[in-house]
Amino acid sequence: MKSNRIQWCFFLLICAVGLPGEVLRLPRLFTDHMVVQRGHSVAVWGWAAVGDAVTVRFAEMTAETRADEGGQWRVDFEAQPAGGPHRLAVSAGPHLLEFTDVMVGDVWVCSGQSNMNWTLRKSHKGETEAAAASNRNLRLFRIAGGVAIAGQDDLQSEGWSIATPRPAGDFSAVGYVFGETLQAHLGVPVGLIQVAEGGTSIETWMSFGALEQLKDFAGMAARVARWDLAALTRKSTALEAIWAAELPLLDVGWGGGNPRWADTLAPGAVWTAIDLPQGTKTNQLDDLDGVFWYRRAFVWPADETARFDRLSLGFARGPVKVWLNGSLIADGVGPKTVLQLVVPAALAHSGENRLVVRVVDTVWHGGLRGRPDDYFVGGGGYNLRLSGEWESANGTPAVPARAPAINITQTPGVHFNARIAPLFPAAIRGVIWYQGESNAGRAEQYKSLFPALINDWRARWLQPQMPFLFVQLASYHASPGVEPEQYSHFAELREAQACALSLPATGMAVALDVGEFDIHPRDKRPVGQRLALLARRVAYGETALVSEGPRFAAAEFGANRVTVRFNAVGGGLRTRDNRGPVGAFTIAGEDRVWHWADAAITGPTTVEIWSQQVPAPVAVRHAWLTNAGGANLTGGTGLPAAPFRTDSWQLATADKRFSLPDADGNEDVYK
Numbered sequence: 001m002k003s004n005r006i007q008w009c010f011f012l013l014i015c016a017v018g019l020p021g022e023v024l025r026l027p028r029l030f031t032d033h034m035v036v037q038r039g040h041s042v043a044v045w046g047w048a049a050v051g052d053a054v055t056v057r058f059a060e061m062t063a064e065t066r067a068d069e070g071g072q073w074r075v076d077f078e079a080q081p082a083g084g085p086h087r088l089a090v091s092a093g094p095h096l097l098e099f100t101d102v103m104v105g106d107v108w109v110c111s112g113q114s115n116m117n118w119t120l121r122k123s124h125k126g127e128t129e130a131a132a133a134s135n136r137n138l139r140l141f142r143i144a145g146g147v148a149i150a151g152q153d154d155l156q157s158e159g160w161s162i163a164t165p166r167p168a169g170d171f172s173a174v175g176y177v178f179g180e181t182l183q184a185h186l187g188v189p190v191g192l193i194q195v196a197e198g199g200t201s202i203e204t205w206m207s208f209g210a211l212e213q214l215k216d217f218a219g220m221a222a223r224v225a226r227w228d229l230a231a232l233t234r235k236s237t238a239l240e241a242i243w244a245a246e247l248p249l250l251d252v253g254w255g256g257g258n259p260r261w262a263d264t265l266a267p268g269a270v271w272t273a274i275d276l277p278q279g280t281k282t283n284q285l286d287d288l289d290g291v292f293w294y295r296r297a298f299v300w301p302a303d304e305t306a307r308f309d310r311l312s313l314g315f316a317r318g319p320v321k322v323w324l325n326g327s328l329i330a331d332g333v334g335p336k337t338v339l340q341l342v343v344p345a346a347l348a349h350s351g352e353n354r355l356v357v358r359v360v361d362t363v364w365h366g367g368l369r370g371r372p373d374d375y376f377v378g379g380g381g382y383n384l385r386l387s388g389e390w391e392s393a394n395g396t397p398a399v400p401a402r403a404p405a406i407n408i409t410q411t412p413g414v415h416f417n418a419r420i421a422p423l424f425p426a427a428i429r430g431v432i433w434y435q436g437e438s439n440a441g442r443a444e445q446y447k448s449l450f451p452a453l454i455n456d457w458r459a460r461w462l463q464p465q466m467p468f469l470f471v472q473l474a475s476y477h478a479s480p481g482v483e484p485e486q487y488s489h490f491a492e493l494r495e496a497q498a499c500a501l502s503l504p505a506t507g508m509a510v511a512l513d514v515g516e517f518d519i520h521p522r523d524k525r526p527v528g529q530r531l532a533l534l535a536r537r538v539a540y541g542e543t544a545l546v547s548e549g550p551r552f553a554a555a556e557f558g559a560n561r562v563t564v565r566f567n568a569v570g571g572g573l574r575t576r577d578n579r580g581p582v583g584a585f586t587i588a589g590e591d592r593v594w595h596w597a598d599a600a601i602t603g604p605t606t607v608e609i610w611s612q613q614v615p616a617p618v619a620v621r622h623a624w625l626t627n628a629g630g631a632n633l634t635g636g637t638g639l640p641a642a643p644f645r646t647d648s649w650q651l652a653t654a655d656k657r658f659s660l661p662d663a664d665g666n667e668d669v670y671k
Contacts, residue, residue, distance in 0.1 A: 005117070024052075024096075030088070037107045041076045042076065043077050047071045050069055058077055058086060058087075082103075083103070084189065107428045109193045109423070110192055112435035114520060119169065120177075126173060133136060136163075137189045138183050138190050139161065140191075143195040145345060149225055149227055149413075149417065174528045178432055180528075183538060185536065193428070196434075200435070202435055202453060204413065205420065206456065216448075217412065228270075247291065251291040251358075263394070265297055270393040273555060274390050293395055295356045295391050296391065308377045313370070314370020314371065315339060318359050318361050319360045323354075323355070385662045430539050431469040432470070432535075436493050440492070443496045446496035469506070470500070470509070474527075476517075476519050480500050486594055498642065507534030508534075511530075515627060530662055533629060534561045549570070550566035550569045553566055561577040562617050564607050573633060583632050584631035586622075588647070589615070595614055599633075631643070
């Protein structure tokens with residue numbers, strides 16, 4: 001009898017709360033403090049027990065529906081004007097969910113890779129800005145990591161937050177500045193959805209459907225759909241660990257268990273000159289994996305009363321050892337750790353000192369990196385600069401073949417499926433996008449990928465004219481040398497980005513002037529503000545607003561000079577801060593060799609370019625450099641001129657295509 005009573009009670013409990021998975025639930029996008037898009041129908045959706053009657057109340061409106069055979073339900077309210085706060089209540093049977101402080105305003109998605117993911121707290125003056133954050137009409141929603149082979153119906157997030165110090169500091173710096181600037185101008189609630197991930201290529205943010213329409217990716221979706229992500233991750237991790245453990249054992253600079261190269265500056269054929277800092281992708285090491293050694297001597301002045309007691313070397317992306325005068329002073333530092341070391345007093349002396357660094361590099365763009373100012377030895381208020389000329393040697397000239405591994409976070413479609421697809425029922429005002437660094441080696445291919453992403457997102461959001469604003473890649477790495485680069489992947493990617501401006505309702509923020517040696521410029525405020533300017537014109541109809549810098553219009557080639565005309569000059573051409581000659585122009589003749597050019601502003605819309613090395617110019621380029629920080633041409637409002645080229649010569653990335661190892665370790669290349 002007792003058993004029967006227990007079973008009866010359990011039956012009644014099931015009737016009350018439903019079977020597991022049938023309890024009333026909404027996506028994690030719905031929380032207190034959320035913002036829904038004004039001027040669009042408001043979709044509210046979720047899950048309940050099959051057949052349950054669902055009642056939804058929002059902003060004095062009520063809608064009713066029933067959960068379908070899959071337990072799904074959805075209601076749509078008529079468009080609402082900006083305002084609030086409102087209460088959203090959803091009930092089904094005995095269950096009730098309530099969300100308060102819901103605002104109606106403009107919702108913007110902030111997406112891309114690490115420069116969009118870069119937090120306000122880590123940006124220039126970001127701690128101060130975060131501490132001052134206090135805006136109830138600016139709401140923030142961060143989508144956490146995640147990858148998926150199939151489209152998901154929900155996402156990972158802690159929910160919506162009001163812009164106060166902690167959530168603001170942890171939010172995208174570009175997104176925050178954009179939203180803060182826009183909200184102050186519009187005077188309506190603004191909601192920002194951050195969905196970005198460092199190191200991701202554009203195809204990871206694209207749907208399989210969009211990719212399948214591109215010849216370079218045809219047939220890929222069907223193959224990837226069969227993958228077991230968890231199993232592949234375990235396999236790749238294990239193979240990588242075996243390879244990484246074997247690599248240091250092959251170091252010829254570490255013979256017989258002793259670091260043979262740690263205490264010598266003697267000449268040797270294996271040592272070559274190199275300028276530091278720079279990663280292995282951009283120097284003579286050509287992005288190799290392996291063990292790399294760096295060395296140099298420095299002279300501590302005898303007239304300095306204090307010995308040096310600290311050493312700074314930027315950072316190494318991998319395990320590192322540092323020797324000073326033959327003694328090991330750092331072991332195991334890295335990756336991405338700034339090498340700021342305390343120097344033992346017994347090792348520091350005036351006169352010549354020997355410095356040797358060993359880095360195990362198993363990552364993209366490894367080596368010794370950082371900023372030139374990070375390289376110094378100091379003591380007693382005196383710093384001796386160590387950036388510049390060093391010597392480098394490859395300790396592993398014969399690197400074992402790396403086991404084919406699938407980088408799950410770089411698999412096409414996985415971020416779209418996990419983090420973009422769950423958003424589509426919710427209307428938004430537009431997208432701001434900062435991505436491209438990971439596609440620079442395939443810039444030509446980006447010309448088809450980027451428009452395909454924009455069109456696909458617009459179609460899936462059912463907003464064919466949805467504003468899509470993006471950041472053109474900032475300057476990066478060391479300043480140009482005596483001769484300009486003949487090829488630049490970053491310059492080619494910037495051109496590919498600009499091609500998307502042929503689509504309606506798009507806008508591009510030029511960021512050449514905010515770049516740094518590191519790929520992550522710290523000052524995100526100009527970028528966010530420029531995106532807000534573009535939004536005012538593209539999304540909000542302020543057509544008279546000057547929201548961009550000068551753009552190339554035409555070029556006239558003379559006997560030994562070129563006259564270039566610009567549009568969107570915003571009151572006339574000038575140089576940044578009205579100082580110095582016009583920089584970052586290059587010019588070429590029929591031999592297609594690029595030389596630095598002199599340039600001068602000759603009118604409100606014209607610049608004249610020439611070079612004594614090119615008596616008969618046939619092509620000119622502006623800011624066609626990885627680091628185009630020397631580009632100082634602006635319009636009257638101070639916004640920088642965009643890069644351009646007049647030639648149509650084949651670029652370095654013209655034949656570069658996407659490749660991805662398959663589950664068996666065989667590499668397929670989509671051509």
